[in-house]
Amino acid sequence: xxxxxxxxxxxxxxxxxxxxxxxxxxxxxxxxxxxxxxxxxxxxxxxxxxxxxxxxxxxxxxxxxxxxxxxxxxxxxxxxxxxxxxx
Numbered sequence: 500x501x502x503x504x505x506x507x508x509x510x511x512x513x514x515x516x517x518x519x520x521x522x523x524x525x526x527x528x529x530x531x532x533x534x535x536x537x538x539x540x541x542x543x544x545x546x547x548x549x550x551x552x553x554x555x556x557x558x559x560x561x562x563x564x565x566x567x568x569x570x571x572x573x574x575x576x577x578x579x580x581x582x583x584x585x586x
Contacts, residue, residue: 520559 500508518524523531542549 518531523534526534538552
């Protein structure tokens with residue numbers, strides 16, 4: 500396997516693991532795709548949202564990727580959000 504294919508394969512595996520660790524694998528594929536598209540759209544409009552998501556993601560990895568962690572009081576609910584209420 501050449502290096503490019505190996506890197507692509509590793510990235511695909513890592514993304515699948517990320518979906519599982521976050522519990523997103525419990526969503527219908529269409530819902531997950533829609534949520535990811537909304538997150539990409541929001542990231543273009545709101546860099547501060549990306550910074551908040553990054554902080555939350557770092558916490559997940561620091562905790563060893565625990566699934567289904569409930570939001571603490573004052574913490575945003577899981578998943579991408581936008582000011583117009585669309586996820």
